[in-house]
Amino acid sequence: MTASVTLSGLNHRFGPFHALKDIDLRIEAGEYVTLLGPSGCGKTTLLSILGGFLDPTEGAVLIGGRDMTHVPPAKRPTTTMFQDYALFPHMTLRDNVAFGLRMAGVARRVRHARAEALLGMVGLADAAGKRPHELSGGQRQRVALARALAVEPDVLLLDEPLGALDLKLRRAMQDELKAIQRQVGTTFIHVTHDQEEAMAIADRIVVMNAGRIEDEGAPVRIYREPATLFTADFMGEMNHVPATLTDAGVETPLGLLPVDGLGRGRAMVCLRPEAIGLAAGGVALGRARVRDAAFFGTHWRAHLVPVAAPELVLVAHLPPGAAPAAGQELDLGAEPHAFRVYRLEE
């Protein structure tokens, strides 16, 4: 019902294109992991290798401790939920969900009962006799999930499963996917390019870029303490302040920041918009003029130009009561632990 996954020394090349570079990753049994990255980062290639649709150029795939590197999809304890769902249009939902059990030689009555139970789990109990074209996108999605789970895989692979749904439905399906994963206990590996989706759903996020793993960890760690500049930018909006690392600390146009030195040389200081506040407490960032501000309900999103460094523009999320006005000058501050400093390559 569930198994761990270990990838070691995985490399994949499409002709001259090096799609995956030295991937090492361990996923625990029962974990919900998202592979997050921009398009072309190799996340779908990695999922195809896990599902057995691609043979990696180098490296090994272990599922539940057994070597599965060259085992075809049909013989793996994995199933894939495809991006376009890939339902069988000529079959009823019952037959779609029961297909895997039929291939396994399960008797008709048993497999139909199981298919109906699974359709019940995804809220389509009374639609078992319908065909896929009679369903909405969200419903097809659920059928695809039920079909993939019907064979009780150890690992379920989800390839951008929510990509085709509108925003509201996507949020609802995220909660549902997570709840179903908790219920069945199967290891879920979910590919997405939407960082909000990754944070909403995953126990652990694996951030990928250009064929490599940039960072991996719990969503809160990845968001608040990203390991690399790429991860910091990909996980959400980020303010960038160029800096120089010296003996005294981190020198920036906003003044000397009391952040632990990381050596010498050029660096980039990153600060999330919500980390910038008006309060005098914490680290002072000096005065800044409000260029413009818009109200978002939970916060004011303001563009601020520091008086000390007019070439910079900072984005800040100010409290709803702040009511900043264009042209106004504000005293900015930030929590000391909110700064992330990345050394730049010389």
Add this chain to the structure above:
Amino acid sequence: MIRLLPWLYLAAAFAFIYLPVGALVLFSFQAGNLPVPPFNGPSTRWYADVLADDDLTGALANSLLVALGSSAVAVSLGFGAAYGLARHVLPGSALLRGLLIAPLTVSYLIVGLGLLIVLTRAGLGLSLWTAAIGHVVINLPLAFAILYASMGAQQVNAERAARDLGADEARVVLLVTVPMLMPAIAAAFFLSVTLSWDEFIIAFLLTRFDVTLPVEIWSMLRSGLSPRLNAIGSLVFLVSVTAVVILETLVFRKRRP
């Protein structure tokens, strides 16, 4: 007046297409001995005459047999070729596709003559079998083209899903590919049936004692016009129309959800 012109054009076009067929069918109900005006009837005496003629009904059965048999073979072979070329990267697959479709451009007379030479050299006697082989040769490229064009990404993904769920290759084809392609398979089959049904040149060159209906009709034509021929023509037309209607209702209606 200007607004009437398109309608007049439409009526003229349809008259042009259907007047010959209409005349044929009308004079098949002629009571007299000549299929020319004035029309006196209606009478079904020529239909009775045709159906009582063993040569004609035999040729009719032969034609059906050849049409259904050769179409089944052509569609099966076309499906195999299309599936192989659509799903696998083969060396020179563009050339293979070209070679499969090229016979569409060769005239039936050339195909028939070529087959006649090959078959006589090979020592095979001419029969309905050889006519059926000829019809497979002309219908295979068509079946291949129709089936290859309809094999898209949707089936590829469904086939992948089926494999992922534990289906072996035979069951992937049987349970997923063929049912999903059923509209195209039926279209290729019925189109092959209609083409084979009224094909004359190849059937004429490659049959001897048992002949198909068009060949039988041709030999009757030599003894002059008769409402009998109109009756046969109407029956042939009826079969073709039936095939087209089946095609329309089974295949093209399903496409529109």
